[in-house]
Amino acid sequence: MRDLPVTVTVPETVPETGEQPLHLLILGGTTESRRLAEALHGRTRFRVTTSLAGRVARPVPPPGDVRVGGFGGADGLARWLREHRVDALIDATHPFAATISHNAALAAASTRVPLLALRRPSWEPVAGDDWRTVGSLDEAAEALRGLGARRVFLTTGRMGLAAFAHLDGPWFLVRSVDAPEPPCPARTEVLLDRGPFTLDGEREILRRHRIDAVVTKDSGGAATAPKLTAAREAGVPVVVVRRPPVPEGVAVAETVEDAVEWVTHFCG
Ligand code: NAP
Numbered sequence: 626m627r628d629l630p631v632t633v634t635v636p637e638t639v640p641e642t643g644e645q646p647l648h649l650l651i652l653g654g655t656t657e658s659r660r661l662a663e664a665l666h667g668r669t670r671f672r673v674t675t676s677l678a679g680r681v682a683r684p685v686p687p688p689g690d691v692r693v694g695g696f697g698g699a700d701g702l703a704r705w706l707r708e709h710r711v712d713a714l715i716d717a718t719h720p721f722a723a724t725i726s727h728n729a730a731l732a733a734a735s736t737r738v739p740l741l742a743l744r745r746p747s748w749e750p751v752a753g754d755d756w757r758t759v760g761s762l763d764e765a766a767e768a769l770r771g772l773g774a775r776r777v778f779l780t781t782g783r784m785g786l787a788a789f790a791h792l793d794g795p796w797f798l799v800r801s802v803d804a805p806e807p808p809c810p811a812r813t814e815v816l817l818d819r820g821p822f823t824l825d826g827e828r829e830i831l832r833r834h835r836i837d838a839v840v841t842k843d844s845g846g847a848a849t850a851p852k853l854t855a856a857r858e859a860g861v862p863v864v865v866v867r868r869p870p871v872p873e874g875v876a877v878a879e880t881v882e883d884a885v886e887w888v889t890h891f892c893g
Pocket of ligand 1 (some may be wrong): 702722
């Protein structure tokens with residue numbers, strides 16, 4: 626696993642007199658999307674707009690322009706790109722936000738707007754980890770059954786808990802930024818919190834709640850990784866949901882620095 630850079634510096638380039646700034650649309654909702662907006666904002670070459678889905682009640686706003694809400698599918702996004710004269714599109718959404726990434730690929734292809742996907746690297750198991758890798762939340766629920774888990778730390782976010790709702794045996798500690806949407810498992814306690822999380826904090830959660838299984842998406846990144854270390858130390862198995870693939874043919878950057886490089890190269 627590679628840590629994401631905290632600060633990014635790129636050589637400043639000033640456009641020739643009279644040149645319009647290039648309009649960059651960042652599809653956001655992640656720490657990396659905000660860092661990318663911070664890295665590009667204020668450069669006279671660029672005008673940055675970040676798009677948020679509007680799922681989180683109080684998002685940390687990125688610098689630059691912000692728009693909120695869906696576009697109305699791939700056609701709606703393509704229309705937005707044309708109407709707002711977008712010069713480049715960066716899909717910096719969460720690795721599990723597959724629909725918007727698919728729509729971005731379709732919209733970029735139909736409008737011929739260059740597209741980059743910014744995806745933090747996947748987590749990789751290390752010696753001592755006990756991971757059960759699965760392809761979906763439904764498979765994660767099956768894996769919990771197979772493990773005979775009694776007390777589960779469920780960290781897959783507030784959406785998709787329906788996949789676990791039929792499990793009436795285990796008790797679940799669900800951690801999410803905003804309250805989860807029903808249906809949820811019958812025996813659920815909710816912990817509202819937003820990363821980054823510390824190793825000490827994660828150790829304490831596993832200990833205090835006597836957790837015997839953790840469920841996570843392969844989100845990658847440092848902010849939510851300490852739970853993996855805490856689980857390894859405690860000998861607790863982790864059910865890891867595999868990521869959906871990036872749409873075929875889309876260029877990928879793994880770090881904010883690489884994304885800035887792509888943007889500056891493209892704009893050069
Ligand atoms: P999704 O299933 O891929 O997208 C569902 C719909 O939400 C899209 O079709 C689009 O509506 C709208 N949408 C998604 N991201 C958008 C954005 N950045 N700007 C404008 N509209 C957006 O996405 P999701 O999994 O529900 O995630 C929603 C947002 O939360 C994403 O932006 C993602 O970065 C963030 N997020 C997701 C997760 C996760 O685990 N999935 C975790 C952390 C953060 P239209 O079709 O109407 O355009």
